[in-house]
Amino acid sequence: MKSNVGKLLSTAAIAATISTGAAAATLDDVKAKGFIQCGVSQGVPGFSNADSNGEWSGIDVDACRATAAAIFGDAQKVKFTPLSAKERFTALQSGEIDILARNTTWTYTRDTSLGLDFTTTNFYDGQGFMVRKDLGVESAKDLDGATVCTEQGTTTELNMADFFRKNKLSYVPVVVQKADEALSAYSSGRCDVFTTDKSGLAAHRSKLSDPSAHVILPETISKEPLGPVVRHGDNQWKDIVTWAMFVQVNAEEMGITSKNVEKIKTETIDPEIKRLLGAEGDMGAQLGLPASWAYDIIAKVGNYGEVFERNVGPSTPVNLPRGLNALWTEGGIMYAPPVR
């Protein structure tokens, strides 16, 4: 049981860390070791997934890459730790990783009692259900008596229980330790329904042998704001991760992309853009970063729209619409405070 050994070790690590100076200055630690240790999933296409060469890509991966670009000016200075849902918080608490970017839902309990801080939301999601098309189910309300497969240790488990209880429907829960095994239990016919966040459903569906034989039901049964998480108490580090995301959203709003950022930096007369790209003043100093931090994020990783299109957009197998994740100016709720 690798995961449990890992957990025990992490627990032992909490126990053994000498208390002085453990909580503060993640930035100094990261600068000293020369890379960011980033906790990601064990494979959710579009969010964090390794290809056959071991190259990681996805929205969550890009959150870590953006932070690395801001600090080092190099988006490749990240090492990834694949974590199961139940290992992830312990790994962050114990200092094994610096950022947890593992499609993790921001909830009250997690934010307040785990010694962790959620930085910002990089994907607005909601839980849904996937069923086989030939069952002829049109609504989640028709699922009375169904067998439901899901991954263990997620908000999904609780939302599912709440949904069926609220609608007075009976169901049989099959809770599997890893997402991949939950999916194979679903595809082998052990379950009628597979449930997780809708983005996850789309991603998992793309892994099935015949994706078109499965439908995602229209109901969204929960709010799932997903975002990177850091340890509680290190405000500087939290600010860096938060603003790495805000910069990407602002860049999309201002029309700055990885392609034109060089040109805009030299040609623009807009003071706001000049401030953002470090052509004027030194916005990086307050964060302990170089003046070019925002420029590096955009040049190396791209703005939020580019990240979205590249990883989960219509041209990818995951094929998700922008929906809630469109900019606030375009009907979505992606909104970032101004850089000033």
Add this chain to the structure above:
Amino acid sequence: MSNKTKPNNSLLNDAGTRALIFQLLLLSVVVFVGYFLFTNLQNNLDNRGISTGFAFFNEPAGFPILIHLIEYTDSGTYGRAFAVALINTFVISLLGIALATVIGVVIGLARLSNNWLVARLATVYVETLRNLPLLLQMFFWYFAVLAALPAPANSYEFADFLLNKRGIYSPNPIFQDGFGVVVVGFILSIVAAVALIVWAKKRQTKTGLWFPAYWSSLGLIVAITFLALVISGFPIEFDLPEKSRFNISGGMVLPPEFVAVLIALSTYTGAFIAEIVRAGILSVNWGQTEAARSLGLRDSLTQRLIVLPQALRVIIPPLTSQYLNLAKNSSLGAAIAYPELVSVVMGTTLNQTGQAIETIGLCMLVYGSLSLTISMFMNWYNKKMSLIER
């Protein structure tokens, strides 16, 4: 040495005192290290704002559990979920131990069989099962064997039993008024059976006359219980499993998660037990068998009365380790959705509450006590079976 005039009688030279001093030193080191680790843990938890304690036990858990032998709903508490998981772990361990023992004895005897084919088949079984990782075997049973069964709509049907990839469905007995008569009849029949066995044994010691006590007591139990059923007019109704839109509704179900874990645990451990049984039997001197035969005992009696009791002395200690292994290996069930302790407490509970140290500590405590209980029982049994010298 010899011409030392004044022996040094100081306390420091006293062997007992010295030993005591060293013991105290060691103890203080242990206490200090323990204290350091504990306070350091406390500090770190405080620094990181991680809340501690077992208060979450009374909070509603809000997550479902597939298999629960006691009442459990989604609104049950974490404490209740813990109890459910604990029972699931006990049930799978005890059933696994019972089944593994039966398999082990049968295969062990088969390996010693004079029948060439039986002996070879048993060898193949042992060598295959004990050389493959247990987790792999669980995945095999769950994903390859049980998942290959038909969908609920095309279930295999035998009488009122259904078999499909969602499990084994059987009629669920619902006891009506008057079932108490049957229960009383059953208890009475057991009392009668025990009395019969005791009487037969006494008579045999006294007169040497043999009476088929086991078979006749079995007959007694069946007959009396059946009589009680007839008298009370069969006060049982059955809730039959029926096909519904998605699943089978009604009846009782053995989910594939449970079946896969039980098969994997018992066949795997059974292979090890088979070797232990074989070793135990081979360790009994052939002279014992020859002596029994020359006294005129039948082969079956020779085995039961002469060989096995002596073999047990060799078998029990390693058998205990296998039982302990099985109980601990039951935690692998978490990988295929069997809701035992590791899955429910170290999986879901840990993740929802974030109480890593409490939940992991609790699991260690439970497995520790389970193993110690099995150990204590087996040690008692071992003592009972050991050679009593006269």
